């Protein structure tokens with residue numbers, strides 16, 4: 015049985031993915047920010063019944079600074095990581111088709127650069143960006159993830175409209191939105207914005 019202590023995935027992504035994943039049927043998947051594995055397990059439960067999968071999960075399992083500051087991060091991130099490992103083992107045990115699960119325990123920019131150096135440019139069908147919510151980090155994740163995404167692949171951002179309760183508008187760079195907007199504007203001739211409910215933000219890569 016799965017063990018999750020938050021409903022973050024259910025609240026933002028689940029309904030979108032239930033509609034999108036059967037349409038795009040990704041088999042090579044990259045996730046930035048895995049936490050307890052709710053999103054990772056949903057991917058396996060939804061997709062591994064029909065095809066073999068390769069899933070890469072990047073997380074420090076140190077928590078984001080916004081959650082450390084507003085008190086919503088679990089104090090024991092070691093327990094979070096243990097739950098991630100148990101939850102994904104459970105999902106793997108149920109998978110009908112083989113799933114290669116690669117766990118990159120590191121800061122996202124380091125892991126993303128390593129994936130690029132390992133030849134995974136234009137490789138992934140679906141990338142989910144749900145790691146750090148600080149604008150400079152989100153911009154870096156977006157730009158590197160776009161290089162790793164193949165043409166036709168979908169890049170999904172969680173928390174496009176998230177704001178840090180502790181901060182005012184003056185601290186807008188502590189939110190994902192300005193980074194996602196800057197990334198989309200700069201890459202506008204290489205992507206198409208998908209029509210999805212707005213709390214998350216989805217784009218499809220149209221050229222390299």
Ligand SMILES: C[S@@+](CC[C@H](N)C(=O)[O-])C[C@H]1O[C@@H](n2cnc3c(N)ncnc32)[C@H](O)[C@@H]1O
Nearest residue numbers: 023047049052053073074076077121122145146
């Ligand atoms: C919102 S949670 C991810 C939730 C998960 N996608 C889900 O739906 O269940 C964000 C995760 O990103 C990780 N994180 C924050 N900043 C990071 C960074 N710079 N590099 C890698 N992971 C980071 C945190 O440790 C945390 O587990």
